[in-house]
Amino acid sequence: MLVLLKPGTPEAAASDVMTRLRMAGLAVHRTDHDGRIRVAAVGDTGAVDWTEVATWPGVESTHKLPRPFKLASRAFRPHDTIVQVGRCGIGGRQLAIMAGPCSVEGEAQAFAIAEAVARSGATVLRGGAYKPRTSPYAFQGLGEEGLKILRRAADAHGLAVVSEVMDTQQVPLLARYADILQIGARNMQNYSLLREVGHASRPVMIKRGLSSTIEEWLLSAEHVMAQGNQQVILCERGIRTFETYTRNTLDLNAVPVVKELSHLPVLVDPSHGTGIRDKVAPMARAAIAAGADGLIIEVHNDPEHALSDGPQSLWPGQFDELVGQIRTIAEVLGRSV
C-alpha cells in the first residue's frame, strides 16, 4: 500500500504513521516527492483496515500499489533514482559508461584496458573475477587475485569497479573490492543471493535473466530493496528467442518499458546482447537513442587471445569511436557522456 501524507506534515506525525504501520506487522519504506512524504507499507497488507489508516493524523490518502513490485515501482517513487558511484550519478543526466574485459586475465591486460577506456570517457571498469561458465571445464576466473588487480587498475585511472558476485558467501569479499555488485543473468532468480546483497552497503546491478519477463526482473530488484538496499541498477543484456544468428536478442523495448514502470536506472549490455563485435556499436547507439541510462561494454586490448568472450569484445579504438557517436545521440535526448 502507498500512504500519502499531507504537504507539510511534521516529521513527528510522519514518524507516528510509520511506527503504527510497523506495529501492524508491515515493512515500511519512505520517499519524499513534491514536498510530500510517501510511505510504502509492504507485507501482509490484507490484515490492516486502510480506510481507518486514511483518517490518521497527517495521512492524506491511501492507494493500492497495482503491481507486484512495490518499492521498485514508479507509483511509489515518482522521481528517478540516481545511484552515486564514484564520479558518476547513474540514472542522472550523465550517461554511465562501464567498460572492460570479460574476465580479468592479468595485471598488464587490466591496466592497459583501464587506461584506454578511461581516456575514452568510461567511468566504471568492468571485469569478471568469478565467472559463471556453462561448462565446468572452462576458465572459471582468477578469483580474489583478479579482484585485487581490477581494483588497482581502476584506482590508477580514477574508475569505479563493477564485478559479479556468484554466491552468498562471496558477498563480503566482493564488497571489499568492487563499488557495484553485479548479479549475473543466470542468478537473477537466485533469491538467497538477492537477499544477501540486499544487506550489503554497495549498489547492486541486476542483469535480466535470459527468459525473464520485465515484471520478474523488477521483482528481483524488489527482493533486494525489500531488505533495505535501495541502490539498484537494472541491466538489459538480451533475451533468448528462436533467432540464432545473434547470441541473444537484445530487447530494447525493455528500456522505455522499465522507465515507465520503475524509477530505477536501466543500462544496456550490447556485448552479450548480440555476441558479435561489429553489432555492438549499432546496438549501443540504439540503446542510448531508446533512452537507456548507460552502457556496459566488453573492451579488450587483444580480443583474439581473450580467455572468454573475445569475439564480442571491442578493440579500444572501436570503443573510442563509439563513445564519440554516443555523445551526439545523447544530446538529442538532453543528456551527456
Added chain:
Amino acid sequence: MLVLLKPGTPEAAASDVMTRLRMAGLAVHRTDHDGRIRVAAVGDTGAVDWTEVATWPGVESTHKLPRPFKLASRAFRPHDTIVQVGRCGIGGRQLAIMAGPCSVEGEAQAFAIAEAVARSGATVLRGGAYKPRTSPYAFQGLGEEGLKILRRAADAHGLAVVSEVMDTQQVPLLARYADILQIGARNMQNYSLLREVGHASRPVMIKRGLSSTIEEWLLSAEHVMAQGNQQVILCERGIRTFETYTRNTLDLNAVPVVKELSHLPVLVDPSHGTGIRDKVAPMARAAIAAGADGLIIEVHNDPEHALSDGPQSLWPGQFDELVGQIRTIAEVLGRSV
C-alpha cells in the same frame, strides 16, 4: 554459384557466359560492381562442372555462394540496393519515412493524415485497404474503395503509397493503386503470393514473420527475386517472444545483421514492434541509430476512435516531434531525412 567476369570483359563475351549457363538449365542474374560483371547462377548447380566454367573466355573465377539465399546476398551484390519510389531512393542516403493510418477509414481521415505526415517529412503514405484480421468478425478493410481514397490522398500531398496485398488474385488490383506492395508478416511464407509479386512491376516490402529467423526472411525475399523482381525492401516489425508487456519484441539486432548479409534496404516498424504509443518514438530513434534505412509508423488523427490499432498510433504532433529527433540522429550516421 557466383561467376566473376574479368574487368573489361566485352558485353558479347559476358552474354555468351550467361547463355551457356542458361543452357545448363540454370537461372541467371547479373549485377555490376567495381567495373566487373558478376553473374549468379541458381538452380540445380550440381549438374555443372564449375572448374570448366572457370576456363570459359571472360571468366575470372567461380565461387560457391555460401548461404541459402543467393540473389539477396551481399556476396552476390556487394553494393546497397536502392529502391526508387516517388521522390525517395529507399536504401540510399536519405531515410525513407512511411506513415499513415493502420486502416483507411474514409476520405476525411486519409486526407487529414496525408497532409500532416507529408508536412512532417514523410514521403510514403501507408494504409490498409485489405486487412488480415485474426478474427473473422473484425473490420476487414474498405477494399478497393479504400485503395482509391489512399491514392487520392497521397497524390494530393506528393506521397507514394504502400499497401498490403493478401492474395495472388489481388496483385493486379493493388499494383494499380499502390507504389509498393506490402507482404504482411502472416503471409511472409505464403510462397504462392511471393511468386506472384515476383512477377509484378512494383517494389515489394516484406515484413518479417512473427517467428521467422533472419535467414527465412531473406529466403522469402529470394522467392520474389528469383522470379525477376529485384526491388525488394525488408521490414522488421517485431518477433514473438515470451515477453508480454509489449505486443511484440522489436528485434533491432536484425538491422545490422541484415545490412551485413544482404544488400537490400531494411526498414523498421516500431508501431507493431511495440504496440504501445509512448514506446514508438524511443524505438523509432533506436532503429535509426542502429542503422535502419527508414521507418514505417502508424499515425492517426483520432487514435481513440481508430477502427484498428488505435492504441499504437501516434498523434500527428507526436510524429512531427519524432521526425525532428530522427533528423539529428541520422546526421551521426551520415544520413538525412
Added chain:
Amino acid sequence: MLVLLKPGTPEAAASDVMTRLRMAGLAVHRTDHDGRIRVAAVGDTGAVDWTEVATWPGVESTHKLPRPFKLASRAFRPHDTIVQVGRCGIGGRQLAIMAGPCSVEGEAQAFAIAEAVARSGATVLRGGAYKPRTSPYAFQGLGEEGLKILRRAADAHGLAVVSEVMDTQQVPLLARYADILQIGARNMQNYSLLREVGHASRPVMIKRGLSSTIEEWLLSAEHVMAQGNQQVILCERGIRTFETYTRNTLDLNAVPVVKELSHLPVLVDPSHGTGIRDKVAPMARAAIAAGADGLIIEVHNDPEHALSDGPQSLWPGQFDELVGQIRTIAEVLGRSV
C-alpha cells in the same frame, strides 16, 4: 452470442428465431445438443437488444460466448465434432491414423507406401503434391501429376487422401483429388485461403503455425467455419522455441487444451514436431496418451533417398510396430485404432 432454445421448441419457432437474428444482420449457426437447439449468432452483436431476444417464443436464454472463437468453441457445441472421411470418423472413438510420404515422388513409391501403411492400420494417405519450401530452389512438388498418383495409390488400398493446398486458385484442383484439404503451418494465417476453403465441400485440416497461440489457431478454424464449412480438423505439429536439438518443440499441452476449449478433433504430427526419426515413435505414443484423436506420420519406403524430410520419415516396419503400441495405449483411454 449463444441463444439456447427451450427443450421441445418446434422447428417452426426455431426457424423464426434464426430468421429474426439474420434480419438483424447476424450470421446464424445451429447445433443440437441434449434435445435442445443451440444457435450461435455472430457478427455485429452489439446492435441487438439481447434481453429482448430472451423473451422471443422458444428462447430459453442468451449467453455471451466468452472467447473470440465462437463456432469453434465448446461453449457453442458441447459435443465432439466427428468429421467423416472414408472409413474413419475423425474425432470419434476410433483414432485417425494418417501416413505417407512427405512428397509424392512417383507411382512406385506412392503405391508401395500406400500398401504398407494400409496394412498397418492407416486409413488416410498423406502426401504433398504442392510443397511450401523455404528455398525457391528446392523441389516444389509434382503438382497435379502428384495428386493423380496419390489418388490412385489411395484408391488401390482403400485409403482416403489428405494433401496441402497452398493458394486460393488451387482449391478446386485439390478438392478434385483429395478428401481432406490441408492448410500448412506457414499458411495458418493466410486468411484469403482460409475463406476459400471455407466454401469448399471438403473437410479442412489446419496445421498450427510455428508461433501461433492456441487461440489464434482456433480463430483460423473460425475463419473457415464462418464461411459455412464446419468440417475442420486441427493438427499440432510443433512450435518454434529456443531449443534447437529438435526441429520444433511438439506442444502436447495443446491437445488437452484444445479438447477443453473446442469440439473439433485434434491430431498430432510427431514427424514435423521432432524432425528426428527415432523421436517420432515416443512422441506419437505420447500424443495418444495425451488424448489426441489421431496421428499424421511421414512414412517412406526409402527414407535415405527421399526428396524431402527423409531424416524424419519412418520405415514401414517402424510404423507397423508403432501402430501396435498405439493400439494398447488407446485402450487405456477407451479408444481403438
Added chain:
Amino acid sequence: MLVLLKPGTPEAAASDVMTRLRMAGLAVHRTDHDGRIRVAAVGDTGAVDWTEVATWPGVESTHKLPRPFKLASRAFRPHDTIVQVGRCGIGGRQLAIMAGPCSVEGEAQAFAIAEAVARSGATVLRGGAYKPRTSPYAFQGLGEEGLKILRRAADAHGLAVVSEVMDTQQVPLLARYADILQIGARNMQNYSLLREVGHASRPVMIKRGLSSTIEEWLLSAEHVMAQGNQQVILCERGIRTFETYTRNTLDLNAVPVVKELSHLPVLVDPSHGTGIRDKVAPMARAAIAAGADGLIIEVHNDPEHALSDGPQSLWPGQFDELVGQIRTIAEVLGRSV
C-alpha cells in the same frame, strides 16, 4: 577424452593408466561396461599426447567425447544409471512416482497426503520447505520445521523425501532430512550451488531451467558430476514459450532426446509443466508413453486452500486414478509402477 581399456585388463594396469592421466593434470572417472573398463579424462586435455596414451599397457583406444558434457554422456557410460533411493531404483525398470504438496504447510496436511500418495503407489514424498518465490512478499516456506514434518510424514509411510535446496549454506541441513536434493529451475545455472551438491552424499535432482537448452541442462548435471557426485536425476518441468494458455510448455521431446544423449534418469513434472489441474493427468500419461523414468506430481488434500500452487495440485483421488492409467501404459514399454 574417453580411454577404452582392453577386455580383461588387470586392475593394476587400469589403476596405472588412471594415475598417469591424473599426473597429467586431468580429472579421471571410471565406468565398467560390457566387461571393459572405460575411463573419462576431463580438464585441459589439449596438453596430452593421446596417440601416445593409446600405446600404454592395457589401453585399447582413445576417443574424443564429442559433446561438451562428458560424464553425463552416453558415450562415456553406455548403460543407464540407476539411482537407488529408498525402495526405488530411479532409472530402472520400475517407474519412480514422486508426489506431495507444493509446500509443507503443517503436520496434518503432510501426513494425510503422505498416506494417500503412498497408498496409490508413490515411493517418494515431495514437499517444499524453502520456496523460491518470485515476490519477496509471498509465503517463503516453513524452513527446517517443514523439513522435520516432511521427514516424519515420509517415514510414517515408508516413503523417501525430495526437497529443494536454494543456497550453498543450506546443503548440510537439507542433506540431514531429505534423500534427494532438488535444484530448482531458477537455480539450474547457479554454479556455486551445483558444485556444493556435487560434494554431498545425496542424489541430486536437477530441474530444467525455463529457458535452458537440453545441452545446458546436461552441462549443469556435469557441474555436479565433475565434483564426484554421479547420482544425478534430471527433471523436465516445462519451458517458457510464447504460449500463455498453459503456465509453461512441457517439452516432452526432451525425454527421448535425453535418453539418447545421456545415461541419467529423466523424470517429468506435469504439474509445473502445465499449471492446470485437469491437464496434469493427460501430460503425465504422455510423459510415460514418451519414455520418462518417472513423474513428480503435486498432490494436495485441500487444493482450494493450498498456500502455493493450489490450481495445479491433484486431489488424492485423481492421483490414484492416474497411477492406475500409468500402470497400463508402462506395460506397453516393458516397465512397471
